[in-house]
Amino acid sequence: MSLFRNPFDARTRLTCGCGRHASQAEHDRALCVEGEALQSHAVESAVMRALFPEDGLRRAFLKTVGSGTAIAAIGALFPLAAAKEAFAQSGGPLEKQKLKVGFIPITCATPIIMAHPMGFYAKQGLDVTVDKAAGWALIRDKAMAGEYDAAHMLSPMPLAITLGAGTAGAVPWTMPAVENVNGQAITLSIRHKDKRDPRSWKGMKFAVPFDYSMHNYLLRYYLAEHGLDPDTDVQIRAVPPPEMVANLRADNIDGFLAPDPVNQRAVYDGVGYIHTLSKSLWDGHPCCAFAASKAFVTRMPNTYQALLKAIIEAAAYARKPENRKEIAAAIAAPSYLNQPVTVVEQVLTGTFADGLGNVIKEPGRIDFDPMPWQSFAVWILTQMKRWGQIKGEVDYAKVAREVFLATDALRLMKEAGYPVSAQADKAFSVMGKPFDPNAPEKYLASFKIRRT
Amino acid sequence: MPIAQRWRSVLLSLSILGVLLAVWHAASLPEKGEAAVDPAYAALVGNAAASGSKTPFPGPGEVGEQLWRHLRDPFYDNGPNDKGLGIQLAYSIGRVLLGFAAAAVIAIPLGFLIGMSRTVHQACDPFIQVLKPISPLAWMPLALYTIKDANTSAIFVIFICSLWPMLINTAFGVGSVRRDWLNVARTLEVSRLRTALMVVLPAAAPTIMTGMRISVGIAWLVIVAAEMLIGGTGIGYFVWNEWNNLSIANIICAILVIGVVGMVLDTLLARAARLVSYRE
Numbered sequence: 001m002s003l004f005r006n007p008f009d010a011r012t013r014l015t016c017g018c019g020r021h022a023s024q025a026e027h028d029r030a031l032c033v034e035g036e037a038l039q040s041h042a043v044e045s046a047v048m049r050a051l052f053p054e055d056g057l058r059r060a061f062l063k064t065v066g067s068g069t070a071i072a073a074i075g076a077l078f079p080l081a082a083a084k085e086a087f088a089q090s091g092g093p094l095e096k097q098k099l100k101v102g103f104i105p106i107t108c109a110t111p112i113i114m115a116h117p118m119g120f121y122a123k124q125g126l127d128v129t130v131d132k133a134a135g136w137a138l139i140r141d142k143a144m145a146g147e148y149d150a151a152h153m154l155s156p157m158p159l160a161i162t163l164g165a166g167t168a169g170a171v172p173w174t175m176p177a178v179e180n181v182n183g184q185a186i187t188l189s190i191r192h193k194d195k196r197d198p199r200s201w202k203g204m205k206f207a208v209p210f211d212y213s214m215h216n217y218l219l220r221y222y223l224a225e226h227g228l229d230p231d232t233d234v235q236i237r238a239v240p241p242p243e244m245v246a247n248l249r250a251d252n253i254d255g256f257l258a259p260d261p262v263n264q265r266a267v268y269d270g271v272g273y274i275h276t277l278s279k280s281l282w283d284g285h286p287c288c289a290f291a292a293s294k295a296f297v298t299r300m301p302n303t304y305q306a307l308l309k310a311i312i313e314a315a316a317y318a319r320k321p322e323n324r325k326e327i328a329a330a331i332a333a334p335s336y337l338n339q340p341v342t343v344v345e346q347v348l349t350g351t352f353a354d355g356l357g358n359v360i361k362e363p364g365r366i367d368f369d370p371m372p373w374q375s376f377a378v379w380i381l382t383q384m385k386r387w388g389q390i391k392g393e394v395d396y397a398k399v400a401r402e403v404f405l406a407t408d409a410l411r412l413m414k415e416a417g418y419p420v421s422a423q424a425d426k427a428f429s430v431m432g433k434p435f436d437p438n439a440p441e442k443y444l445a446s447f448k449i450r451r452t
Numbered sequence: 453m454p455i456a457q458r459w460r461s462v463l464l465s466l467s468i469l470g471v472l473l474a475v476w477h478a479a480s481l482p483e484k485g486e487a488a489v490d491p492a493y494a495a496l497v498g499n500a501a502a503s504g505s506k507t508p509f510p511g512p513g514e515v516g517e518q519l520w521r522h523l524r525d526p527f528y529d530n531g532p533n534d535k536g537l538g539i540q541l542a543y544s545i546g547r548v549l550l551g552f553a554a555a556a557v558i559a560i561p562l563g564f565l566i567g568m569s570r571t572v573h574q575a576c577d578p579f580i581q582v583l584k585p586i587s588p589l590a591w592m593p594l595a596l597y598t599i600k601d602a603n604t605s606a607i608f609v610i611f612i613c614s615l616w617p618m619l620i621n622t623a624f625g626v627g628s629v630r631r632d633w634l635n636v637a638r639t640l641e642v643s644r645l646r647t648a649l650m651v652v653l654p655a656a657a658p659t660i661m662t663g664m665r666i667s668v669g670i671a672w673l674v675i676v677a678a679e680m681l682i683g684g685t686g687i688g689y690f691v692w693n694e695w696n697n698l699s700i701a702n703i704i705c706a707i708l709v710i711g712v713v714g715m716v717l718d719t720l721l722a723r724a725a726r727l728v729s730y731r732e
Contacts, residue, residue, distance in 0.1 A: 105696055129531075129532055130532075130533070131532055131533070131683075131684065132532075132533040132683060132684075132693070133683050134680065134681060134682065134683035134689075134692055135681075135683075138596075138602070138681070138682065138683065141596050141597070142602060145596070145600035145601065146600070147600070147601065147602065190506075242692070242695060242696035243695070245698055246695065246698065249506065265698065267497060267501065268496075268497050268498045268501060268507075269498055269500070269501060269506060269507040269698060270497065270498065270500050270501030270505055270506040270507060271506055271507075333530075333534070334530070334533075334534040334693075334697075335530050335531045335532075335533040335534035336533065338693055338694075338696055338697040339697060340498075342495075342496060346496055351496075352496065353493050353496035353497045353501075355497075355501075357490075357493055358493070359492055359493050359496065
């Protein structure tokens with residue numbers, strides 16, 4: 001009605017469209033507040049309706065205990081606040097629904113892969129195509145060229161791309177979530193069955209998946225701790241994971257520190273044995289990452305949030321030991337890992353053949369913890385510098401903060417039911433040596449074998 | 453007795469095949485390892501590893517079984533990473549034809565120009581000589597970096613590898629048209645364009661077709677390698693994906709199919725070449 005009031009009449013007050021507010025701005029503000037209240041009412045009534053299918057029952061209950069007690073009681077049973085928040089967050093429209101996410105066929109990519117057949121992407125309203133890529137250099141180039149909206153990368157890769165190490169130019173990249181922790185192993189050729197002491201490995205040829213990989217840094221660290229200089233005493237070369245077993249079989253290489261299922265596959269085919277799991281070097285080390293360009297994160301915030309939520313929920317599901325067999329069956333298919341189910345199952349359940357005739361039970365062989373701790377990034381940067389991949393001054397904390405996006409992961413992990421601690425950063429030690437993220441240069445200087 | 457001779461050669465072909473299969477079968481018989489392991493361990497590893505040896509090379513029976521499985525259902529489509537052999541072949545053939553057509557569009561007119569004019573020939577020769585011996589796959593990183601699209605990069609690689617044989621053969625064919633024919637055309641005061649189309653083109657056509665035949669052969673060789681690098685779709689990707697699964701039987705199937713398709717492509721162009729050939 002207010003629209004038709006005479007604006008030239010001194011007695012009328014000009015109002016907003018609905019006539020209840022003095023101006024359009026005030027109307028909008030009220031609508032926003034009302035909208036929130038409405039949303040939370042909608043969540044509450046949905047919960048109440050689920051609890052009391054019969055309305056008479058609900059009214060009787062409220063009359064007996066009073067509404068205040070009822071709210072408290074239901075709040076204790078059901079995370080009403082979290083549900084409201086989740087409902088509010090899902091409100092934003094997705095900027096882009098059809099997404100392409102690249103992956104390498106290894107078990108590290110479990111959350112990214114399983115989210116497709118098990119419907120975690122679809123749950124967020126996303127139509128994601130997961131595209132199998134042939135190697136890390138290719139996945140990097142395809143991601144940088146914009147062919148992929150987001151991609152499975154090795155956790156040092158977003159740091160390297162941001163710093164412009166090994167790429168044509170520095171492009172700000174982000175790592176909103178770690179995909180897996182642990183889950184790698186050192187596998188040696190079966191003909192080195194008796195060479196269990198790393199000191200006897202002089203002159204061997206090793207493979208790692210990529211120069212900018214945790215595998216490379218962990219293998220170098222491991223060798224250096226045993227007195228071998230990884231640059232002069234042994235040969236380390238980058239070989240794409242799928243080609244490693246073929247090369248091991250052909251005696252082209254003596255061993256590798258590789259992601260699974262490559263290690264288990266070498267055992268399955270009688271070609272190699274698992275010398276040690278990466279877990280015994282650094283329990284809880286990050287490995288692969290879910291990575292996206294900074295441009296994607298800032299330009300499509302809702303899509304990015306939805307995608308990250310799908311990944312984190314998938315990781316939370318993959319974390320539970322009782323789900324592991326189901327996941328192994330889902331991702332071993334030809335369109336994903338293309339491996340025998342038993343190989344993937346041994347990796348995920350941690351009950352595996354070691355290639356020497358023993359069955360080992362190690363439930364923590366691989367785990368899925370998406371939290372991108374900034375101390376991880378700082379450690380990776382120290383190793384990049386240690387082996388001469390980056391030179392000069394590095395602002396460790398700044399790069400770590402900009403690439404490892406901890407805030408979003410933390411919030412979404414809380415929603416997905418992860419036990420999230422309040423600590424600002426994670427302390428850890430590698431092969432018994434504690435790492436202080438606040439003194440990276442001192443840490444770096446403490447190594448005898450280094451290229452700085 | 454041509455019929456009897458024909459039968460004899462068929463018989464010989466079949467016996468060569470039989471001997472090859474028998475040798476293959478004998479060579480790929482699984483060797484028995486002697487190491488005994490407990491059943492709980494054996495259940496977790498492959499058959500060969502359970503007895504202490506390595507997984508053997510697949511025999512003809514296993515390969516035949518896989519081949520039948522692929523040929524029975526060549527067009528299934530389980531999402532972007534798992535498609536039937538027929539679909540993968542179609543992608544590869546499509547890429548080869550696109551790259552080949554693009555190369556023909558450029559190489560034939562350019563070859564004409566080079567063949568007709570000594571100046572252009574001498575000016576272009578150093579470039580052609582330097583660019584020709586470069587392995588087409590060496591262009592791949594450059595193509596990916598500049599084109600920023602894996603599929604187009606693969607087509608570009610096919611383009612660049614099929615360019616040279618066509619260019620050189622066209623230039624050679626055009627350059628070696630008999631002078632008498634050109635002189636006759638000149639005496640009859642035929643225009644330059646008409647000479648090119650009515651005299652030079654038919655005269656050089658057999659050489660041009662030979663160039664095209666060499667090109668398509670090279671293109672088919674290169675596409676497999678290119679697709680192994682870029683992934684996604686195509687018969688090369690299929691080989692890579694099965695390598696990833698260490699399934700030698702599937703790789704042998706792919707090798708057989710690649711051979712057959714290459715033969716078909718070559719036969720088609722040979723037929724086309726026969727259409728334009730002439731006797732002097």
